[in-house]
Amino acid sequence: DAGVIQSPRHEVTEMGQEVTLRCKPISGHDYLFWYRQTMMRGLELLIYFNNNVPIDDSGMPEDRFSAKMPNASFSTLKIQPSEPRDSAVYFCASTWGGGRNGYTFGSGTRLTVV
């Protein structure tokens, strides 16, 4: 398996633009997580899905952020409109059966909003 695949690896956008981050989880995994990592705040859980259904979105910072999982092999995290404070590395992770099995993380998307 190729692991968790995220795209793009790097994204530079202007303030006010829409940004879409993409994630393909490992085949067979039933949980998918979106995290944001910054120097100031560390690793923050934004939202997670089980069997394509959002379970907990309490970490989504504000209405500008939205996430979808239309099927078991694809998820998106969208920021509209983007702001400079959204600059961070965004990670997607997946697992099967629950956290006891550990998460597999993607390589991340480094987002810079100028």
Place this chain on the structure above:
Amino acid sequence: AQSVTQLDSQVPVFEEAPVELRCNYSSSVSVYLFWYVQYPNQGLQLLLKYLSGSTLVKGINGFEAEFNKSQTSFHLRKPSVHISDTAEYFCAVTLMNRDDKIIFGKGTRLHILP
């Protein structure tokens, strides 16, 4: 709710010296415990995990951790570090009875000195 405290934000250690990275957790119910490693510009990788059984857990790259229930600790150790161990290390916890969501500590950056 469960929480994780990593007592050191940075740990410098000479190459071939031993190292211990400290982690304490707080939870009113039984937990599963994890250590993850993040190499520069990469996602997090699972180093080792404690689910049950022997309190001494061995992981990849020569690392091990010991679960101490009375002290609510899960410290990570390696008898001899190499320059390639330079990375950030995250302790993490999830509840046994609701283990979908893993809570991560703020991380400890390990600096290997030549």
